[in-house]
Amino acid sequence: xxxxxxxxxxxxxxxxxxxxxxxxxxxxxxxxxxxxxxxxxxxxxxxxxxxxxxxxxxxxxxxxxxxxxxxxxxxxxxxxxxxxxxxxxxxxxxxxxxxxxxxxxxxxxxxxxxxxxxxxxxxxxxxxxxxxxxxxxxxxxxxxxxxxxxxxxxxxxxxxxxxxxxxxxxxxxxxxxxxxxxxxxxxxxxxxxxxxxxxxxxxxxxxxxxxxxxxxxxxxxxxxxxxxxxxxxxxxxxxxxxxxxxxxxxxxxxxxxxxxxxxxxxxxxxxxxxxxxxxxxxxxxxxxxxxxxxxxxxxxxxxxxxxxxxxxxxxxxxxx
Amino acid sequence: xxxxxxxxxxxxxxxxxxxxxxxxxxxxxxxxxxxxxxxxxxxxxxxxxxxxxxxxxxxxxxxxxxxxxxxxxxxxxxxxxxxxxxxxxxxxxxxxxxxxxxxxxxxxxxxxxxxxxxxxxxxxxxxxxxxxxxxxxxxxxxxxxxxxxxxxxxxxxxxxxxxxxxxxxxxxxxxxxxxxxxxxxxxxxxxxxxxxxxxxxxxxxxxxxxxxxxxxxxxxxxxxxxxxxxxxxxxxxxxxxxxxxxxxxxxxxxxxxxx
Numbered sequence: 401x402x403x404x405x406x407x408x409x410x411x412x413x414x415x416x417x418x419x420x421x422x423x424x425x426x427x428x429x430x431x432x433x434x435x436x437x438x439x440x441x442x443x444x445x446x447x448x449x450x451x452x453x454x455x456x457x458x459x460x461x462x463x464x465x466x467x468x469x470x471x472x473x474x475x476x477x478x479x480x481x482x483x484x485x486x487x488x489x490x491x492x493x494x495x496x497x498x499x500x501x502x503x504x505x506x507x508x509x510x511x512x513x514x515x516x517x518x519x520x521x522x523x524x525x526x527x528x529x530x531x532x533x534x535x536x537x538x539x540x541x542x543x544x545x546x547x548x549x550x551x552x553x554x555x556x557x558x559x560x561x562x563x564x565x566x567x568x569x570x571x572x573x574x575x576x577x578x579x580x581x582x583x584x585x586x587x588x589x590x591x592x593x594x595x596x597x598x599x600x601x602x603x604x605x606x607x608x609x610x611x612x613x614x615x616x617x618x619x620x621x622x623x624x625x626x627x628x629x630x631x632x633x634x635x636x637x638x639x640x641x642x643x644x645x646x647x648x649x650x651x652x653x654x655x656x657x658x659x660x661x662x663x664x665x666x667x668x669x670x671x672x673x674x675x676x677x678x679x680x681x682x683x684x685x686x687x688x689x690x691x692x693x694x695x696x697x698x699x700x701x702x703x704x705x706x707x708x709x710x711x712x713x714x715x716x717x718x719x720x
Numbered sequence: 721x722x723x724x725x726x727x728x729x730x731x732x733x734x735x736x737x738x739x740x741x742x743x744x745x746x747x748x749x750x751x752x753x754x755x756x757x758x759x760x761x762x763x764x765x766x767x768x769x770x771x772x773x774x775x776x777x778x779x780x781x782x783x784x785x786x787x788x789x790x791x792x793x794x795x796x797x798x799x800x801x802x803x804x805x806x807x808x809x810x811x812x813x814x815x816x817x818x819x820x821x822x823x824x825x826x827x828x829x830x831x832x833x834x835x836x837x838x839x840x841x842x843x844x845x846x847x848x849x850x851x852x853x854x855x856x857x858x859x860x861x862x863x864x865x866x867x868x869x870x871x872x873x874x875x876x877x878x879x880x881x882x883x884x885x886x887x888x889x890x891x892x893x894x895x896x897x898x899x900x901x902x903x904x905x906x907x908x909x910x911x912x913x914x915x916x917x918x919x920x921x922x923x924x925x926x927x928x929x930x931x932x933x934x935x936x937x938x939x940x941x942x943x944x945x946x947x948x949x950x951x952x953x954x955x956x957x958x959x960x961x962x963x964x965x966x967x968x969x970x971x972x973x974x975x976x977x978x979x
Binding site for chain 2: 410467468469470473493494495497498499500501502503504505506508509510511512513521526530531532534535536537538539540541542543544550575577578580581582583584585586587588601633637643650651652657658668669679681683687692695696697698699700701702705706707709710712713714717718
């Protein structure tokens with residue numbers, strides 16, 4: 401048992417992205433361990449077992465209560481050293497990325513990031529990494545004894561296998577500098593209505609809408625298509641739409657069957673949150689908008705004209 | 721306060737980026753420019769210095785000797801001096817190796833605050849600060865969208881997947897700012913004129929006391945095995961609205977069985 405997956409949790413739930421990576425790791429053949437670090441987290445063991453972990457390393461300590469990276473680096477570095485773990489995998493997130501990179505420096509282990517797959521090739525692990533706006537796929541490897549990898553959010557779906565994980569408790573020691581950063585305040589917005597992470601159809605609005613009042617265009621189309629509404633960080637920051645609907649690097653990661661982007665330029669920050677979508681349709685008046693580079697159908701036009709007409713046609717079609 | 725800002729030269733956005741098939745590295749032979757995300761870290765450093773009325777903003781970078789030209793843009797914005805780690809042995813350094821060199825240069829500077837931009841727009845890397853802070857044994861706060869420095873402490877507000885965090889740490893500390901933090905200033909004419917005469921220092925691995933074998937491909941923990949084409953994205957289409965785009969979208973949806 402030499403591969404371990406960092407399992408991120410929030411409000412008593414293991415995160416979907418981590419469980420997806422756990423399932424992928426388990427599918428590579430050998431038994432896989434999960435790592436859960438936090439305070440009051442022992443109950444998460446059964447969840448980890450259901451999604452493919454044979455073993456669960458748990459560290460329960462007040463230093464691990466806030467989701468901050470440095471005490472987690474301490475804990476995993478000790479775990480890797482003591483248990484002979486040679487591969488640690490992470491689903492990328494604000495927290496996991498900092499943990500993985502801190503760990504890479506601490507134990508001088510190679511870290512590959514932004515992976516969309518990992519395979520065994522001639523006895524060695526090889527990661528698949530899209531680069532340069534996904535125009536090139538790079539096969540990456542490791543030259544160090546311990547291998548670290550961060551996977552793109554939403555790359556793998558969790559697979560329930562219904563097993564049980566044997567729990568082993570850790571008692572990590574913490575470095576002085578690791579506990580110097582402290583969480584002063586955490587404000588979590590509760591989402592209303594169906595979660596965009598589970599929607600099959602998403603209609604998303606960006607700055608091109610022109611103002612918060614025009615979000616009704618997006619809402620009407622979403623309703624006609626039976627989908628959910630999402631927004632970019634720019635419009636959430638501007639206060640046009642609630643944070644819970646934000647798709648992107650610092651928002652939600654979504655992978656619906658259909659993603660309709662209205663007035664969204666397609667900045668990297670947004671792209672990483674929706675690039676796992678099945679079919680992407682983009683409506684934007686700027687013919688050079690980057691969103692067109694990862695759309696299946698790009699429509700150069702005024703969304704204020706196109707979207708209401710589209711809503712009408714979809715309604716007619718569904719009605720008839 | 722003394723602030724070190726880690727910045728990087730990346731291929732100019734007007735140049736089509738490509739990976740060299742022989743070295744399997746990003747081709748950096750074309751026109752370079754200062755990584756846009758780093759200008760936001762420079763802007764934040766200048767603001768902190770201006771608010772405090774004193775201090776120093778020093779740029780720390782690693783790259784080919786020519787990268788000094790890109791650093792000049794940040795000097796023109798108002799940074800006080802630049803330190804460039806440049807060594808043939810450092811070419812091809814990954815995260816593990818790059819963080820070694822940067823940490824060594826930052827130790828030498830002994831800044832109160834080390835700032836990073838959100839990501840490198842060449843490698844889309846967004847992790848270097850965490851590796852550097854671990855080597856420096858200093859607290860780190862990433863994705864900071866609002867930064868305050870007072871009473872020997874730094875406080876950052878940031879957005880995560882779940883909402884907002886406010887995190888505090890004592891100085892010296894390492895901060896990575898998000899691209900939501902500010903709008904970087906344009907260099908003034910006076911700034912551009914004075915940039916060339918500001919101190920610009922080049923350091924080799926041995927100047928930093930770093931073993932050349934700890935840098936470059938030899939000092940790296942990762943390797944590129946092969947380059948390939950991305951999986952085809954199907955038949956991507958682009959149409960211009962002639963009044964009937966909505967109809968064409970409906971046909972497309974029907975064709976894909978999405979209606």
